Amino acid sequence: MAGAIASRMSFSSLKRKQPKTFTVRIVTMDAEMEFSCEVKWKGKDLFDLVCRTLGLRETWFFGLQYTIKDTVAWLKMDKKVLDHDVPTEEPVTFHFLAKFYPENAEEELVQEITQHLFFLQVKKQILDEKIYCPPEASVLLASYAVQAKYGDYDPNVHKRGFLAQEELLPKRVINLYQMTPEMWEERITAWYAEHRGRARDEAEMEYLKIAQDLEMYGVNYFAIRNKKGTELLLGVDALGLHIYDPDNRLTPKISFPWNEIRNISYSDKEFTIKPLDKKIDVFKFNSSKLRVNKLILQLCIGNHDLFMRRRKADSLEVQQMKAQAREEKARKQMERQRLAREKQMREEAERTRDELERRLMQLKEEATMANEALMRSEETADLLAEKAQITEEEAKLLAQKAAEAEQEMQRIKATAIRTEEEKRLMEQKVLEAEMLALKMAEESERRAKEADQLKQDLQEARESERRAKQKLLEITSKSSYTVRASVNSSTTALSTDLPSFNLISESLSFDFKDTDMKRLSMEIEKEKVEYMEKSKHLQEQLNELKTEIEALKLKERETALDILHNENASRGNSKHNTIKKVS
Template identity: 50%
Template sequence: MPANFSKVGNTWSVNDGKKKRSKSSDECLSVRVTTMDADLEFSVPKKITGRELFELVCRTIGLRETWYFGLQFINKKGYFGWISFDLRITSQDIKKAENAKFFPEDVSEELIQIITQHLFFLQVKQSVLNMDIYCPPEASVLLASYAVQAKYGDYCDMNIDICELALEELLPQRVLDQYQMTCEMWEDKIKTWWMNNKRMTKEEAELEYLRIAQDLDMYGMQYFPINNRKESNLWLGVGPLGLNVYEKNNKLIPKASFAWSEIRNIAYKEKKFLIRTLDKNSVATVSFTSQNVAVNKVILDLCIGNHSLYLRRRQPDTLEAEKQKLEKEQERRVQAEKERDRMQQELTKLKEQIAAAQEALKRSEETADLLAEKAQISEEEAFVLTKRAADAEAEIQRMRIAAIRNEEEKYSMERKAREAELIAARMVEESENRAREAQKLKNDLMRAYNAEQLAKSKLREVMTSPFSPMPLTNNYEFPTGGQDRVHLVCSPIADHCTFSGMASHTDPVGAERDIKSLSAEIEKERVEYLKKSKHLQEQLSELRSEIEGLKVEEQQTDLDRAYQESLQLGDDKYTTLRKSGAGSAKSRVALFDEFESDENLCVIVVFFSIMLY
């Protein structure tokens, strides 16, 4: 009957299988050996022994430290066992297997090959996760940090999230269930330890994992249910240091231990198992019963193997072990040389990087100095630009002020021009009024003179004519122009006349001379005023043309617009006055009542005219 062989960790197992259907099916078997990281399939002869198959597997995976390993299986009754090296595999009660067989006491001293160390790492790690080996929570986190270091290398922020790895692959489920911690909290704990493993290689991380694990209480122990003489249910633990007896509910703290050095003989008969120990000169025998004979066979096999390894560790190394250790030392030396070369290369690279960094620093300093100079120049330019901007702003402000002043001056000049026009018009009007008054006065004087001559002639006639008792009184009222009146009262008794409040003895020749002189002076003043007014009008026109380009239409008032309209129509003040003087007196009185400013102007003009003459 063909068989399948399986190995978990550093434990090789053989599982049931079927014959390979081929021409040589009667001579060969298809065998599958399962390790922690690979499945191996072989086509082997039916007559192959356990030792030959084991050596074939070891050669295939490159394993030379074979004394720790074996091919384990579960028999048809459900108990696990180990392939016997001296018997054919077809003659053994093979069904299935799972665990490791032997464990070293000190992994750092005993394990030589990297492959051996790796297989132990996989087996122990799986045992910890399966809770076959009890591991405290804090130690579980530490072991998890070594596991991720071995798998992913140094920690960095770009590493895969631990939660994505499934914490069940890093921590025992028991630990996860015992704490109310989220995945992120566990992740932070593991990362904290992970960061401490920097620059640790995969092999170093696996070795550190095993160093921590070998100090656990259940490391390397294989438990078997037994009964003592009182039929108490106990556990028998077989490990690299000896035999331990545990209570049924406590596999951590043994109730009794027997080192391999004090065990003299081990034997079993059917279900009964006997262990003879050496206590000085006396011999003690430990007796217990197992579940069946097959279990006793397994216990005996493990005891023999562990005892042999125990003695082997304390004896000089064999030639094979010495050779392997020398090879390991050689590998370590080569590895150290490679590491030294790598470190030298890294050192050279670091020196080059330092030199490059220094050169870059030097260039950076030069660049910094250049940038500082540029910054200073930029600051100076910025200062100059700021000053120019300030000057430009000041110039703009001055221009604004000048524009405002020009606007004010324009308004002032326009106002002065209007005032000058008003003054010129007033002077022209006054000149005309004065000329009219002078002419009127001249006419009045001539009439008065004629009347006086007539009165004198009549008086002489009366004086020469016969006396008449009838008094002669002549009151003569001169016609007036406008609102001025001149009264002349003549009396037959007194040879004099009174004129408008002025008492004088008038000489006809002198009066005529005075009138002519006054008329000439008035005419001269009028001609000079007209010339001056004409020149003033020309200057006003030039000024108006100059300021026309500076006009801001938005700033024009209603008065400005009205003046421009009047100027375009060709109207001046006098034309306006003539127009305003047209119409009936009633309409002008009504208009006069509405505009007091016009009334005041008329009163001033009339009063000025009266006082002038």
């Protein structure tokens, strides 16, 4: 009896010592979080806590994923967390990921956080080559990813090499072409520059709108066998069930859209798909692992429920979310417009300031040049005056020499010459003296003219000096008046504009009326029409890029998926028309 009581006491004490909480680590696409969970919590309790922490309301797309024995599994909402086959060591790790994908991301994804999480997950799947993406589309998607991260392209900030450390393209694409990282960056940047004005959420949505048309987007693949034992692949996605060859994950052999499936039954390891059309044979397949069968069934049920839900009117909760999203989008649009106006006004003010500074510098340079010209004119005038004085003195000296020569000539003529020889010599000397006197007279006249010309040049130089001084005074007075007037007018314009802008900003109201909603709806419809018009231009750009880089392709490095994609493209097959054909 005593032993029984002692054993009962020891058991109760052990029971009391068991911890009431355990630690859970949640890994999202861009963060990690840790929570302290109670032992009694079910999967829904933990899932709701994570969604509240993230501010996520579109919970039906997501789930908590964990791995057990190399098999992916999802936390069940109605089952205790610790009752799952999760690792026993703490912290218990779960990955918060998208479990189901939308058919149309733009129409179904309402919250910005939902769009962001899908963008990060799809981007990672493309880079990890879990989703096949052709090279030209990879470059376009990379440009939208850069726009989402860096904002608008600025050549002064985003210089050559700024994408060197970024992972933007699948390694398969990089290895397929003889192109350097600089060549890839150049092509990505060329498209990145065209996305100017798109906010982060808009760039991420454009990324998803392109990615959702890829053949492997949102498809979960499972290895199966049919009744004959042939190995096949089962693909489960938002549109239905698809059967693939193991070597071709792009084009299904046969598809069963959700609206054409009457029933999916699961017994032991065998699945049975019963089409709505009774003339079509029932398709049976099986998988070797029980956990995989349960996962297939979960994905079938969840995707089918969402498929039917999309074709019904939105619930009150979704309507409220969409209304709030529209209001938030309108508010952000108005805020962006306000910031754009402020930026434009600031840029205009800076341009005005730069123009005034440039004009001031120009006037200063003109004043400096005029001052230098004045100094040169003064120096020239001094040189001309000095030269005129020297010329005048030379002219006087020549006139004196001419007078002396004339006197010598007169003296020679007065001298009596007795002999003929002396007479001849005298005549010769007289002739030479006359020639010398004539030359002296001509030189004297020329020097006199040169002196007169130098005096005239001196007068002109002094007149130029006077005009230069007058121009310098005009430029100095004009520059000071222009700068003061421009600065005052710019300051007055800015000071008068900004207060009125603030009054307008303060009078803004976010009380949206029906007319505002109709106007917003019309704008959204207009944007859709514009998007459809741009799609053709986008496809042309993709084709141009494909043609441009085709010459650099290394054919021997093409993968099986590359070859299959090229064959589908040459036949005009796409994700959607392939499903229509096989269904």
